[in-house]
Amino acid sequence: MNFSIRKHPSDDQLTAGIQLDNSQRQLWESKLYLKYRSMISTASWKHNLTEDDASMAYSDAVMTTISNIISGRFEQRSSLKTYISRILEYKCIDRIRANSTAKSAPAYRDALEKYLEILPGHNRDIVQQLSEKYEVTTLKKYIQSMDEKCKRIIIAWGEGYHDQEIADHMGYLSAAVAKTSRLRCLGKLKTLYTSVTLKGAYNHG
Amino acid sequence: MDERIESYFDSKMDEQEKGRFEKDMEQSPELLDEIAFYLQARISVQDEARAATLQEKHREWTSIPAAEPGRPGLFAGIGMAAAILVILGLYFFNNNLRPGLPQQASVYLAQHYHTMPVQLGNGDDALQTAILQYNKSGYGAALQSADAYLKNHPNDPEGLKIRGFANLRLKHFDEAIADFKHVAMQKGLYQNPGKFYEAMGHLLRNQPGDERKARALLEEIIRENQTGKAKALEWLGKS
Numbered sequence: 001m002n003f004s005i006r007k008h009p010s011d012d013q014l015t016a017g018i019q020l021d022n023s024q025r026q027l028w029e030s031k032l033y034l035k036y037r038s039m040i041s042t043a044s045w046k047h048n049l050t051e052d053d054a055s056m057a058y059s060d061a062v063m064t065t066i067s068n069i070i071s072g073r074f075e076q077r078s079s080l081k082t083y084i085s086r087i088l089e090y091k092c093i094d095r096i097r098a099n100s101t102a103k104s105a106p107a108y109r110d111a112l113e114k115y116l117e118i119l120p121g122h123n124r125d126i127v128q129q130l131s132e133k134y135e136v137t138t139l140k141k142y143i144q145s146m147d148e149k150c151k152r153i154i155i156a157w158g159e160g161y162h163d164q165e166i167a168d169h170m171g172y173l174s175a176a177v178a179k180t181s182r183l184r185c186l187g188k189l190k191t192l193y194t195s196v197t198l199k200g201a202y203n204h205g
Numbered sequence: 206m207d208e209r210i211e212s213y214f215d216s217k218m219d220e221q222e223k224g225r226f227e228k229d230m231e232q233s234p235e236l237l238d239e240i241a242f243y244l245q246a247r248i249s250v251q252d253e254a255r256a257a258t259l260q261e262k263h264r265e266w267t268s269i270p271a272a273e274p275g276r277p278g279l280f281a282g283i284g285m286a287a288a289i290l291v292i293l294g295l296y297f298f299n300n301n302l303r304p305g306l307p308q309q310a311s312v313y314l315a316q317h318y319h320t321m322p323v324q325l326g327n328g329d330d331a332l333q334t335a336i337l338q339y340n341k342s343g344y345g346a347a348l349q350s351a352d353a354y355l356k357n358h359p360n361d362p363e364g365l366k367i368r369g370f371a372n373l374r375l376k377h378f379d380e381a382i383a384d385f386k387h388v389a390m391q392k393g394l395y396q397n398p399g400k401f402y403e404a405m406g407h408l409l410r411n412q413p414g415d416e417r418k419a420r421a422l423l424e425e426i427i428r429e430n431q432t433g434k435a436k437a438l439e440w441l442g443k444s
Contacts, residue, residue, distance in 0.1 A: 184206070
């Protein structure tokens with residue numbers, strides 16, 4: 001076998017390749033991952049993370065970068081190297097926090113903050129306080145324990161499928177029917193959550 | 206579940222509907238509780254979906270080998286293996302000895318680097334010409350074209366590689382080693398076989414001290430997990 005020289009693609013080539021809407025995108029995503037893979041050992045050393053944790057944080061940072069390139073949020077004000085390295089910092093810190101506490105990770109809180117900003121100011125705090133009743137980790141566990149149809153429709157919604165796509169794939173008559181079914185499943189999830197946690201609180205009391 | 210919650214957070218309400226909904230929020234603690242649940246459920250499923258995608262991507266990306274070259278085809282592999290066996294067999298027959306590193310390098314060069322991939326999109330014809338000449342065994346002409354190319358691109362690794370191999374084929378070992386050393390020093394390549402080429406140059410020159418130098422380079426390649434590691438392990442009898 002011949003050992004050949006391989007050059008890393010430039011930032012412009014990578015962003016253009018990742019923005020392609022075809023099968024080539026996957027190839028460019030891998031090229032981006034490979035280009036800065038050496039950040040893993042630096043992150044592991046700097047944050048005292050295991051190589052596995054640092055590697056996962058790096059994959060997470062690359063995935064976030066890819067999604068920001070696609071959505072246009074990466075505006076090329078900095079190089080991809082700087083951009084990924086900043087995101088990797090946050091991902092490493094998230095991982096350290098997640099390893100040290102079972103409570104909601106900062107990522108969940110950030111996501112909630114974005115939604116709360118939509119609410120009128122005086123209702124934000126109330127909804128934030130109320131949301132603490134509904135633990136994300138526990139909700140995930142209960143979603144898995146739901147009946148197959150509800151589980152599938154809720155997960156499809158989480159994956160970003162529109163109601164029309166859900167209707168087409170899961171055999172609902174229309175997008176409206178899929179939406180009603182999905183919201184009914186969310187209602188069931190709330191009942192399940194409330195009954196189990198209330199029962200748990202009663203038993204502990 | 207109140208359908209309006211989703212429309213509100215997806216900005217699918219007109220101003221009038223939005224105003225009515227916000228007014229209802231003021232009067233209904235149950236609605237606020239339902240909103241809190243809806244948001245947490247939405248975050249849960251989105252996070253779950255993202256985590257699944259991340260696991261999949263992580264598995265895919267971490268399975269990409271670290272700068273390993275592509276595998277040769279089955280028939281090419283069989284042909285190469287047969288040719289190497291014949292050459293090694295002849296060597297053993299003649300010398301009744303285990304082949305040394307220089308002999309292994311000679312066999313290796315006899316079997317590899319007869320053709321180089323044509324570089325696309327470089328925009329400088331001199332490099333393409335050098336590669337095409339090299340691939341037709343026109344090593345002298347390839348050397349001249351590579352020289353011309355390197356005048357304008359003195360650090361280009363592909364140009365240095367072609368000139369290095371043309372020099373190697375013409376047995377200009379000192380020049381070949383200098384070119385390969387130059388390749389090895391290049392930064393920003395994610396696969397740089399320069400050190401391996403340089404070791405090969407020393408083994409083929411086979412002057413006093415060359416084998417020692419080549420061994421040191423091969424040890425370095427193994428230690429630093431660089432391109433050519435598998436071959437270095439094989440040559441040093443460590444595989």
